[in-house]
Amino acid sequence: MNKFLLARGALGAAGAGVGLWGLWLLLDAVPAPALIRLPLWLGGAVLADDFFLVPLTLGAGWLLTRWSAHRTVGTARTTLLYVGLTTLIAIPLLLRQGKRANPTVLPRDYLRDWLLLEATIIAAGAVWFVVQRFTLRRSRASSGDIGGR
Amino acid sequence: MKLPAPPTEKSFPSPLHHPRVATVLGRWLGIAVLICFLTGLFSHLQQTTPGWLAIPSRPASLYRVTQRLHVLSGTIAVPLLLAKLWTVYPKLFAKVPWPPSRKALGNFLERLSILVLVSALALELFTGFLNTLQWYPWPFPFKQTHYALAWIIIGVLLAHLAVKLPLITAHWRRTPADSLPPATTGMTRRTLFRTVAGAAALVGITSVGQSAPALGPIAVLAPRKPNVGPQGLPVNRTAKDAEVTEVGDDWRFTVAGPRSLSFTLDQLRELPQNESELPIACVEGWSQGAHWEGIRIRDLLRLCGAPDRSRVRVVSMEKGGFYATSELPSAFAADPLTLLALRLNGADLALDHGFPARIIAPNRPGVLQTKWVHRLEVLT
Numbered sequence: 372m373n374k375f376l377l378a379r380g381a382l383g384a385a386g387a388g389v390g391l392w393g394l395w396l397l398l399d400a401v402p403a404p405a406l407i408r409l410p411l412w413l414g415g416a417v418l419a420d421d422f423f424l425v426p427l428t429l430g431a432g433w434l435l436t437r438w439s440a441h442r443t444v445g446t447a448r449t450t451l452l453y454v455g456l457t458t459l460i461a462i463p464l465l466l467r468q469g470k471r472a473n474p475t476v477l478p479r480d481y482l483r484d485w486l487l488l489e490a491t492i493i494a495a496g497a498v499w500f501v502v503q504r505f506t507l508r509r510s511r512a513s514s515g516d517i518g519g520r
Numbered sequence: 521m522k523l524p525a526p527p528t529e530k531s532f533p534s535p536l537h538h539p540r541v542a543t544v545l546g547r548w549l550g551i552a553v554l555i556c557f558l559t560g561l562f563s564h565l566q567q568t569t570p571g572w573l574a575i576p577s578r579p580a581s582l583y584r585v586t587q588r589l590h591v592l593s594g595t596i597a598v599p600l601l602l603a604k605l606w607t608v609y610p611k612l613f614a615k616v617p618w619p620p621s622r623k624a625l626g627n628f629l630e631r632l633s634i635l636v637l638v639s640a641l642a643l644e645l646f647t648g649f650l651n652t653l654q655w656y657p658w659p660f661p662f663k664q665t666h667y668a669l670a671w672i673i674i675g676v677l678l679a680h681l682a683v684k685l686p687l688i689t690a691h692w693r694r695t696p697a698d699s700l701p702p703a704t705t706g707m708t709r710r711t712l713f714r715t716v717a718g719a720a721a722l723v724g725i726t727s728v729g730q731s732a733p734a735l736g737p738i739a740v741l742a743p744r745k746p747n748v749g750p751q752g753l754p755v756n757r758t759a760k761d762a763e764v765t766e767v768g769d770d771w772r773f774t775v776a777g778p779r780s781l782s783f784t785l786d787q788l789r790e791l792p793q794n795e796s797e798l799p800i801a802c803v804e805g806w807s808q809g810a811h812w813e814g815i816r817i818r819d820l821l822r823l824c825g826a827p828d829r830s831r832v833r834v835v836s837m838e839k840g841g842f843y844a845t846s847e848l849p850s851a852f853a854a855d856p857l858t859l860l861a862l863r864l865n866g867a868d869l870a871l872d873h874g875f876p877a878r879i880i881a882p883n884r885p886g887v888l889q890t891k892w893v894h895r896l897e898v899l900t
Binding site for chain 1: 532534595598599601602605606609612635636638639640642643646649650653654655658659660661664665667668669670671672673674675676677678679680681682683685686707711715718719722723726727740741742743744745748749754755756758761
């Protein structure tokens with residue numbers, strides 16, 4: 372037990388040292404006017420995660436489980452999650468298209484590619500749903516579990 | 521009117537908000553963060569090499585691989601971080617211990633550390649991704665802030681591991697509960713893990729093509745296509761950005777060493793030419809292999825009478841910017857693959873690729889492959 376505590380203490384002390392080194396680097400290399408505004412961006416990052424993205428996911432999951440028939444939930448949830456995640460990553464690309472630094476940055480048609488990607492994800496979800504339904508029906512029929520969930 | 525009560529830890533009935541889930545997802549996120557940190561540190565050391573460190577010039581594609589991993593692990597960390605935050609979300613609403621006590625102080629410090637960890641990591645991933653688009657909408661310098669935050673993240677992460685170690689060790693191993701379907705959601709832990717792994721794979725596969733040409737066509741979330749650009753190679757800083765407009769007949773290439781040398785472009789072309797297959801591998805994560813022709817730096821060093829193990833300062837005609845000069849450490853200057861390149865993929869360099877002459881060396885970040893070179897200075 373003591374060794375375990377010692378390991379935790381050592382880990383914590385190492386963490387404090389490394390973290391303070393990072394803080395020193397920050398204070399040393401970043402000019403004061405920028406340093407003052409950095410916490411706003413850090414706070415913004417937390418707000419975006421904890422009060423937008425995660426509640427959005429929780430809310431969408433809650434609505435899905437409430438509204439849809441039970442067996443469709445899993446596939447619909449995964450599909451929606453993948454659509455949301457890829458959209459989140461595509462947003463900066465979509466916003467910056469046309470304002471790029473030079474013609475070799477962002478050379479794709481990102482709107483078209485994003486729509487294609489989402490269509491592919493949804494189509495894959497639909498196929499998966501049909502396959503699952505088919506195999507489930509067969510396995511239920513063979514096990515005689517007609518009234519099961 | 522009565523306002524609805526704020527949520528508490530008990531408002532989230534899903535059994536997926538469980539320490540076992542947090543342990544597994546935390547493990548994955550931890551691995552991604554560690555890879556991202558180490559490859560980022562390597563890139564930093566490449567660009568600001570301390571005197572005691574000698575970075576080897578081989579394997580030639582090492583930097584291409586590490587920087588691809590850096591951007592890939594950072595991109596993959598986005599879904600992993602979101603999943604981890606989702607799992608531990610109820611903790612945000614845990615009751616704050618009151619009145620003040622030692623335990624309350626410990627709790628406060630722990631929450632503070634998590635606030636630093638989450639905010640720094642989220643901002644780090646955000647700034648890193650936007651940097652791959654060359655988009656800098658924030659008021660702080662990207663490079664310095666990105667680097668300092670990385671150390672802060674690793675520090676707070678170690679402290680976080682120290683605090684959570686008992687919980688982590690208790691939930692490290694797989695349990696039968698992982699595959700039990702909970703009645704409320706129909707999603708087992710194992711299904712959740714698969715879903716998150718799938719999300720990470722999805723963003724990885726749709727973005728890594730900017731440095732892995734085989735996956736290029738489906739890299740719909742990548743800010744670069746590795747074969748788009750003059751001579752089939754992307755550009756970071758154009759000649760216009762660097763204010764290099766035209767190169768006249770009076771252009772001279774000089775070498776300052778034990779003997780001073782001066783060449784016209786035609787004289788450079790008459791020197792023994794060599795070929796290298798080397799990638800441009802950019803800090804922004806894209807990379808593309810190319811065929812280069814030019815004069816070995818090693819040969820130029822010999823011509824001016826400098827010793828084989830010399831360091832070389834490379835001076836560009838570009839105006840401003842951090843990279844108007846670069847330094848070739850001796851291992852890179854002596855490497856037979858390192859060229860003062862005059863030709864790329866079978867033709868003279870395009871102006872955007874550094875016409876009339878540029879440096880190309882193995883295992884180096886693109887920003888140090890200095891373009892529009894007109895002078896070499898032998899340092900030792």
